[in-house]
């Protein structure tokens with residue numbers, strides 16, 4: 001794979017009308033796929049829980065269709081095993097398919113062999129359901145952290161074309177210090193480089209914080225989220241939206257957890273759909289693969 005200058009924020013070419021194309025992505029898992037929450041940790045119980053994943057993913061598909069936007073859907077292998085027709089519907093709607101692992105375990109909690117095993121099981125399950133290639137990976141809870149760079153070698157060996165797992169500042173369950181723009185990640189044990197689409201940050205007072213997905217998007221008001229996209233797009237940098245079916249589900253069962261974690265998990269659930277509509281109305285979006293192919297036209301990505 002050709003080397004690049006991974007530390008330099010290089011602009012992605014704008015569209016003919018000058019707009020930056022931002023990345024739209026969804027991690028397709030259920031309300032009980034929460035890392036480090038004791039009440040839902042027993043995988044044997046997952047099948048007995050009521051599910052929100054199908055109807056909330058359908059809602060996401062409808063919103064995308066309304067705005068004529070394509071996205072990347074990072075399926076959990078466990079979900080693809082149970083709802084193969086859901087994977088198929090996403091592919092038929094023209095979206096890109098990625099893997100979010102099979103069991104939703106943090107990468108930094110696994111050894112390399114276990115990670116490779118989980119990854120290949122997820123890719124096979126999702127591809128069998130999709131009838132289409134899995135192109136990329138998103139780690140549960142952005143859990144590729146310093147010390148787990150071997151994960152990139154595993155992703156490349158599995159044939160994936162890029163990664164979208166890094167969160168450029170430390171957070172509760174992950175984080176990896178890296179450029180805040182699409183770049184080539186080359187700190188791998190093998191020395192090979194992989195295209196990386198990191199999550200977006202904005203400046204808030206003295207801090208750099210997420211704003212474009214999950215709890216950040218649910219918590220922040222729409223005008224502040226727009227400000228974050230404006231700041232990135234002005235510099236030619238694509239922003240990355242990442243959401244889950246449960247982000248759209250005010251009816252999601254509430255799991256027992258610490259008060260601070262409960263706030264992050266359940267704040268603003270009824271605001272997500274309107275915020276996504278506003279983003280898709282104001283900014284240009286496409287799948288992560290489309291954004292990465294525009295940034296790295298010489299690499300085989302899309």
Ligand SMILES: [Zn+2]
Pocket residue numbers: 027029033100104139140141
């Ligand atoms: Zn997840």
